[in-house]
Amino acid sequence: QKEVEQDPGPLSVPEGAIVSLNCTYSNSAFQYFMWYRQYSRKGPELLMYTYSSGNKEDGRFTAQVDKSSKYISLFIRDSQPSDSATYLCAMREYGNTGKLIFGQGTTLQVKP
Amino acid sequence: DGGITQSPKYLFRKEGQNVTLSCEQNLNHDAMYWYRQDPGQGLRLIYYSQIVNDFQKGDIAEGYSVSREKKESFPLTVTSAQKNPTAFYLCASSSREGKANYGYTFGSGTRLTVV
Numbered sequence: 001q002k003e004v005e006q007d008p009g010p011l012s013v014p015e016g017a018i019v020s021l022n023c024t025y026s027n028s029a030f031q032y033f034m035w036y037r038q039y040s041r042k043g044p045e046l047l048m049y050t051y052s053s054g055n056k057e058d059g060r061f062t063a064q065v066d067k068s069s070k071y072i073s074l075f076i077r078d079s080q081p082s083d084s085a086t087y088l089c090a091m092r093e094y095g096n097t098g099k100l101i102f103g104q105g106t107t108l109q110v111k112p
Numbered sequence: 113d114g115g116i117t118q119s120p121k122y123l124f125r126k127e128g129q130n131v132t133l134s135c136e137q138n139l140n141h142d143a144m145y146w147y148r149q150d151p152g153q154g155l156r157l158i159y160y161s162q163i164v165n166d167f168q169k170g171d172i173a174e175g176y177s178v179s180r181e182k183k184e185s186f187p188l189t190v191t192s193a194q195k196n197p198t199a200f201y202l203c204a205s206s207s208r209e210g211k212a213n214y215g216y217t218f219g220s221g222t223r224l225t226v227v
Contacts, residue, residue, distance in 0.1 A: 008152060034215050043116075043202055043218035044155075088154070090215075099145075100216060104154035 003027050006089055006103030015112050019076040023089035023103045026070065030091040030101075033065050035074045038086045038105070047087075048074065079110045114139045118203050118219035124227050125190065125197060133188045133222045135203035142207060144186035145216065148172060149200040158201075161186055190224065198226050 006023045013019055021035075032051055036044035048063040050056045050072075056063045062075040072091070076083055089103040116137045125131045137144065146158040157170030161180040175194025180186055186205075190197045200223050204216040 006154075036215075036218075041200075041221070041223070043118075043204075043220045044216075045218070046215040049215055099157070099160060102155040104152070 001026060002104075003101050004089065004091060004103045006106055008104050008106060010107040010109060012109045012111060013079055015079060015081060015110055017079050017110070019074075019079050019083070019108060019110075021074040021076075021087050021089075021106050021108070023072050023091075024070055025072075025091060025101075027091075027093070027101075028067070028070065029093040031094045032092050033063070033072050034090045034100070035061075035063055036088040036090060036102075038088060040085075044088055079108075081110050081112050084109045116203055116205055116217055116219035118201075118222050120222060121220070123222055123224045125224060126227060128192045130189055130191050131224065133190070133201055133203075133224070135186045135188065135219060136184055137186075137203075137205045137217070138184060139205055139207075139217060140183075141205035141217070142183070143205060144180070145204045145206075146170075146176070146178065146186070146188045147202045147204065149202060149221075155202065158188065197224055199224060 004025045035048040037047045038044040050063050053065045053067045060077045064073045086105040086107045088105040090100040092100050119134045143162045145160040147155040156172050158176050159178040161167035177189045202221050203219040206216045
């Protein structure tokens with residue numbers, strides 16, 4: 001079993017839809033949770049970052065962490081064609097190793 | 113502007129040939145990482161380095177080698193021992209624990225193809 005599980009999709013939605021992307025994990029020591037967005041043939045860019053449990057909102061994006069269920073989510077409101085990309089969840093334990101564990105990535109297509 | 117520069121963007125390798133992928137950062141980050149990305153497999157860690165002159169193997173280090181002689185540079189050599197090197201290679205860096213951003217900054221990647 002992988003430490004981090006993420007449905008690879010692809011996920012196709014119409015423009016304006018609310019998108020929900022999810023990851024589950026098995027390591028209860030994970031404390032830092034991130035979402036990266038990767039456009040085709042580009043490097044991933046950090047989209048959202050949360051520490052421990054709770055919600056964080058940034059514009060149309062909301063990240064949720066439920067440590068009791070070992071489950072994290074990224075919600076995208078009013079989705080746009082420019083949101084079409086691969087979304088990778090990532091997480092790590094507390095400590096100075098810095099090593100992130102990535103999910104497989106979910107490919108999202110937002111159709112106009 | 114600070115960032116990570118990977119070169120070349122595209123690289124073609126002949127069978128039995130070693131090739132080196134460049135990664136340079138001017139973010140003053142201590143740690144640097146190399147990942148391989150294949151379709152449907154996400155990111156797989158090849159090597160990482162937390163300080164100069166020190167590095168550790170990741171999950172798929174066989175057939176690869178690295179060096180970290182300078183803080184800013186972390187080149188990756190794909191050797192002839194790597195039997196299936198065709199992939200997208202990503203370099204990343206991060207600051208140490210205790211600073212504001214615990215995430216990685218990624219380069220734009222190098223696409224390596226065996227011909």
